[in-house]
Amino acid sequence: MTTVSIDRMRDMVRESSRIVVMLGVGTVIESGGENLWSSRECYRLEGLYHQSPDEMMSVGYYSARRDKFFDFYKNEIINKDLQAASLYYDLKRLQDRGKIRKIITQNFYGLHNQAGLTNVVELHGNIHNNCCPHCGKKFDLDYIRAAKGVPLCDECRCAIRPGVLLFGEKIGNNLMTEAVNACESAELILVLGTNMYDNMVKFCTGNYKGGRLVLITKEDHYTDRYADLVIHGKVSDILPQIID
Numbered sequence: 001m002t003t004v005s006i007d008r009m010r011d012m013v014r015e016s017s018r019i020v021v022m023l024g025v026g027t028v029i030e031s032g033g034e035n036l037w038s039s040r041e042c043y044r045l046e047g048l049y050h051q052s053p054d055e056m057m058s059v060g061y062y063s064a065r066r067d068k069f070f071d072f073y074k075n076e077i078i079n080k081d082l083q084a085a086s087l088y089y090d091l092k093r094l095q096d097r098g099k100i101r102k103i104i105t106q107n108f109y110g111l112h113n114q115a116g117l118t119n120v121v122e123l124h125g126n127i128h129n130n131c132c133p134h135c136g137k138k139f140d141l142d143y144i145r146a147a148k149g150v151p152l153c154d155e156c157r158c159a160i161r162p163g164v165l166l167f168g169e170k171i172g173n174n175l176m177t178e179a180v181n182a183c184e185s186a187e188l189i190l191v192l193g194t195n196m197y198d199n200m201v202k203f204c205t206g207n208y209k210g211g212r213l214v215l216i217t218k219e220d221h222y223t224d225r226y227a228d229l230v231i232h233g234k235v236s237d238i239l240p241q242i243i244d
Contacts, residue, residue: 024194088115102182129163196223
């Protein structure tokens with residue numbers, strides 16, 4: 001990270017009124033979460049459950065082995081309350097200034113809600129939005145956590161469906177269209193806590209023709225060259241310098 005990069009980034013933000021923000025798993029890690037699909041976590045989880053995270057978070061596993069699905073889901077996905085990192089509140093400051101047009105995330109922890117961010121496209125759903133697929137009744141996260149075994153609807157006794165996108169399911173066309181259109185018309189795209197190889201980033205920015213695609217992330221990656229500007233470091237450390 002250099003002073004020149006920070007100054008250039010600050011100028012981009014000052015000159016842009018249509019900013020689109022893309023939130024990657026790094027923003028969850030900075031909030032105290034884990035990347036369950038990292039090599040270290042995959043190794044740990046396969047040793048513990050004898051299945052890969054992809055398999056256990058699949059729609060087929062939910063349908064066929066619901067008890068084991070919820071064992072994994074409760075112990076590894078919703079096992080603790082994450083607190084939104086300061087980066088979310090910095091983004092809120094930018095949004096309150098009328099700078100941010102849209103926020104796109106594939107994280108499903110709802111951390112943006114803690115900071116009061118709006119206009120968020122949740123591509124992979126939200127752990128707080130759970131419902132009965134039979135009667136449509138809504139259930140909060142505490143209900144899922146407190147249930148013994150498979151959480152059942154207290155009205156019709158049907159297994160509750162978590163509000164997250166499972167492997168094997170497609171992202172809604174309406175969500176993808178909203179995300180792609182926002183990126184296409186953006187004056188500045190901020191990619192935070194991921195890399196340019198990320199499927200969300202590749203797909204959503206495919207039609208972006210501007211010259212202000214900025215990547216802020218902790219680790220370098222061979223795809224960094226596809227961004228117009230790259231700043232390596234914690235997002236929570238860098239955003240205040242850019243905004244202030």
